[in-house]
C-alpha cells in the first residue's frame with residue numbers, strides 16, 4: 577500500500593494548535609510551523625475509516641471499554657516490544673501528561689524534590705511545579721554526539737532525598753533511544769534508593785532501524801514494581817487531538833492509587849471516539865508506521881546533509897528515534913530572543929526555542945520533521961539563509 581506523506585493536509589482554519597496559532601504565537605500567519613509535536617501526515621487509513629463509521633452513527637453517548645481494545649494494546653506490545661502485558665495492568669488516562677501529573681501528586685510529598693533529566697519535554701517541569709513540588713535537575717551530558725545520563729550526579733539527588741524520577745524514554749528533545757545497559761544502571765540506582773519511576777514512553781514506536789526501545793518495566797520484576805509507564809498510540813499514529821492514553825502499572829498498590837485518583841477526578845470514563853481509533857491503529861497501522869518512519873528518516877537525512885553543507889555552525893544531535901531534531905545553534909551567538917527573531921521575523925519558520933526544555937536548552941532549537949519533505953526543504957532553506965546574516 578502506498579501512503580501520501582508528500583501531500584500536505586491543509587489544516588488552516590480547522591482549530592489546529594499547530595497551524596491556527598501562528599499569528600498569535602509568532603506574529604505572522606504565514607510562518608512555516610515545525611514546532612509542536614504533531615504530524616502533518618494523515619493517520620493510517622484504517623483509523624480514518626473507523627472514525628468515519630463512528631461519526632456516521634449519529635449518537636455519541638457514553639462508551640464502555642471492550643476487551644478487544646485491551647487485546648489490541650497487548651498484541652502490539654507483545655509483538656513490537658516483546659512485553660507481555662496483563663490486561664489489569666492497563667489503565668486509561670486522558671493524556672500522558674495527566675498520568676505524569678497524577679503520579680507526582682500521589683507519589684511525592686508537597687515541596688519534595690522530583691527528578692527530571694534536562695533538557696526535557698517542557699510539561700515535565702509544569703507537572704512538578706504546578707503540584708508544588710521542587711524540580712531536581714539531573715542535566716544530561718553530551719558525549720560522543722549524544723545525550724547520556726550522569727549517574728553520579730543523579731545519585732547525589734537521591735542521597736538528597738528525591739523519591740520520584742520522571743524518565744523520558746525515548747528522549748524528547750534529544751531523540752535518544754536509551755540503551756538497555758543505561759536503563760539497567762538507572763533502574764538499579766532507583767531500586768537502591770527506593771525511587772519510583774514514571775517512564776514516559778510515548779515515543780516508543782518512533783525508533784529508526786538499528787535501534788531498539790527497551791520498556792523500562794521489562795528490565796526486571798523488581799524494576800517493574802517501582803515503575804509507572806505512561807503510553808499512548810497518539811504520538812505513533814498522529815492522534816493527539818483525541819486525548820487518549822494509558823498507563824501500564826503492574827504494582828497493584830501504585831495502580832490502585834492511580835485508579836482511585838482518576839475516578840475521584842472523574843477522568844475514568846471512556847472517550848467515545850478514541851478506542852476505535854487506537855484499536856484500528858494497533859491492529860492495522862503497522863504498515864503505515866513502517867512507511868512513515870522511513871519517510872521521516874528520509875527527512876532527517878536530508879536535514880542533516882543540508883545543515884552540514886549550508887549552516888555548518890549549527891550542530892544537530894543525530895536522533896535514534898522520534899521525529900524531532902535537536903539543533904545546537906550556540907555558535908550563532910544569539911540569546912533566546914535573538915533566536916526567536918531569527919526564526920519568526922527573518923526566516924519565517926517556527927521551530928521550538930530550546931530554553932523551554934530547561935536552561936540547558938538555551939541556544940538550541942527543536943525542529944519537527946513529521947511533515948512533507950518539501951516543507952522541511954523550504955524551512956531549512958529559509959532558516960539557513962536567514963542565519964547567514
Ligand SMILES: Cc1ncc(COP(=O)(O)O)c(C=O)c1O
Pocket residue numbers: 613670671672673674697744748776778779808810816820821
Ligand atoms: C515525551 C512526551 N510526553 C508526552 C507528550 C504528550 O502526550 P499527551 O498529549 O498524551 O499528554 C509528548 C508530546 O509531544 C511528549 O513528547
